[in-house]
Amino acid sequence: DAKTTQPPSMDCAEGRAANLPCNHSTISGNEYVYWYRQIHSQGPQYIIHGLKNNETNEMASLIITEDRKSSTLILPHATLRDTAVYYCIVRPRGGTGFQKLVFGTGTRLLVSP
Amino acid sequence: NAGVTQTPKFRVLKTGQSMTLLCAQDMNHEYMYWYRQDPGMGLRLIHYSVGEGTTAKGEVPDGYNVSRLKKQNFLLGLESAAPSQTSVYFCASSYKVTDTQYFGPGTRLTVL
Numbered sequence: 001d002a003k004t005t006q007p008p009s010m011d012c013a014e015g016r017a018a019n020l021p022c023n024h025s026t027i028s029g030n031e032y033v034y035w036y037r038q039i040h041s042q043g044p045q046y047i048i049h050g051l052k053n054n055e056t057n058e059m060a061s062l063i064i065t066e067d068r069k070s071s072t073l074i075l076p077h078a079t080l081r082d083t084a085v086y087y088c089i090v091r092p093r094g095g096t097g098f099q100k101l102v103f104g105t106g107t108r109l110l111v112s113p
Numbered sequence: 114n115a116g117v118t119q120t121p122k123f124r125v126l127k128t129g130q131s132m133t134l135l136c137a138q139d140m141n142h143e144y145m146y147w148y149r150q151d152p153g154m155g156l157r158l159i160h161y162s163v164g165e166g167t168t169a170k171g172e173v174p175d176g177y178n179v180s181r182l183k184k185q186n187f188l189l190g191l192e193s194a195a196p197s198q199t200s201v202y203f204c205a206s207s208y209k210v211t212d213t214q215y216f217g218p219g220t221r222l223t224v225l
Contacts, residue, residue: 034213041201041219041221042218042219043117043203043205043216043217043218043219044156044203044205044214044216045216046213046214046215049213087155091211092211100158100171100172101146101156101158101205101214102155103155103156104155105153105154105155106155
């Protein structure tokens with residue numbers, strides 16, 4: 001079962017920032033927050049991940065609250081090509097046992113002109 | 114680097130036919146995975162491999178077999194296709210089990 005809760009859909013105007021929230025209130029101290037996205041008919045694409053500090057890369061920024069119970073993925077200047085389903089996933093940072101990647105239903109982001 | 118590639122991209126089978134989907138990665142990853150995705154649902158893990166010569170069952174393994182004879186390749190087989198196996202199949206790989214998984218473009222399979 002997915003350990004995260006996301007809104008089913010969001011809209012964003014092209015050129016504006018898209019802020020996608022995720023609730024993971026049961027996250028444990030050794031679990032990362034990962035974000036993937038899936039553009040229509042394509043394979044899931046890794047975006048970013050973090051443990052407790054905010055992270056930024058060329059695609060997005062990840063803001064994790066101090067209590068780690070929620071996070072926000074920020075696409076600073078959304079383009080039409082950012083229209084996709086965005087998945088927030090929590091998974092362990094280490095260990096030797098297999099831990100599957102659980103994709104929930106995600107947030108469908110629609111970027112409009 | 115091509116990353117993760119999958120062949121074929123599309124396939125139509127009749128019930129009872131067999132086929133093999135090929136996944137290849139050039140990132141020297143130890144771990145490889147096969148998922149299926151059905152409309153309105155998230156990805157479900159079929160089988161995975163933790164290294165050359167090893168495979169293990171995921172959430173929905175029935176009706177599928179896999180092999181990992183070479184580190185870079187992971188094959189998914191359907192011995193007797195059924196309409197319930199109509200789906201989009203994604204392969205993924207990662208260096209370690211807890212590392213980022215990189216996905217292929219998918220194979221769209223229709224079983225009539």
